Amino acid sequence: MSINAITNLIRKGNYNKINAKLAFYQWGEENGKKKMHWCSWKKMTQQKDREGLGFKELQSFNRVLLGKQVWRMVTTPNSLVSKVLKAKYYPHESIFRCKIKQNSSWIWQSLMGARDLVEKGTYRKIGNGKSTKIWEDKWIPGNS
Known part of the structure; x- marks a missing residue:
């Protein structure tokens, strides 16, 4: 497993905990019982122009x-x-x-x-070309 995969696993668990706290804050509780969740967390994190509530997916x-x-x-x-x-x-x-x-x-x-x-989303601007590696750098939009 790569370093990034390990740190992503750790962070994902932390994000889930934070998202749970945010959801609990949003919906809250009454008399020790959790309130009804009227929409999913996925719906809450969608952009407002896509009929979501605009919460940040952390x-x-x-x-x-x-x-x-x-x-x-x-x-x-x-x-x-x-x-x-x-x-x-x-x-x-x-x-x-x-x-x-x-x-x-x-x-x-x-x-x-x-x-x-x-x-x-980055492409190399050639300039004088001295530091450009034409076979390795991404310098033509649309080409891999």
């Missing part, structure tokens, strides 16, 4: 926020966080090609778990 929301941090590291490589993480985890390669080490920190493993979200 696991997906967390992945999006982690993906946003990866995007910031890609677009602002001169920030302190980007420089520190690059020096420690991927000093000689792209963030999209680096390997996840067994002794990586929990936050780095989490960021790498969201890296594929960013990579799917």
Whole structure:
């Protein structure tokens, strides 16, 4: 089992607990008995324009926020966080090609778990072409 699979299992259990607390808060209890659940949690987490209630599904929301941090590291490589993480985890390669080490920190493993979200929507701008690996980098939209 990979590092990401293990951390996802742990996090999924925590998310289920948090979602249960949110659902309990929403529906509550009366005289020690739980109130009726009038709609499913899945319906509650759908967007309002899709006839849901707009609650955040925490696991997906967390992945999006982690993906946003990866995007910031890609677009602002001169920030302190980007420089520190690059020096420690991927000093000689792209963030999209680096390997996840067994002794990586929990936050780095989490960021790498969201890296594929960013990579799917990212294409390389060629520029002068010196740092582009034409057979490995995603640089033509629509091509794998």
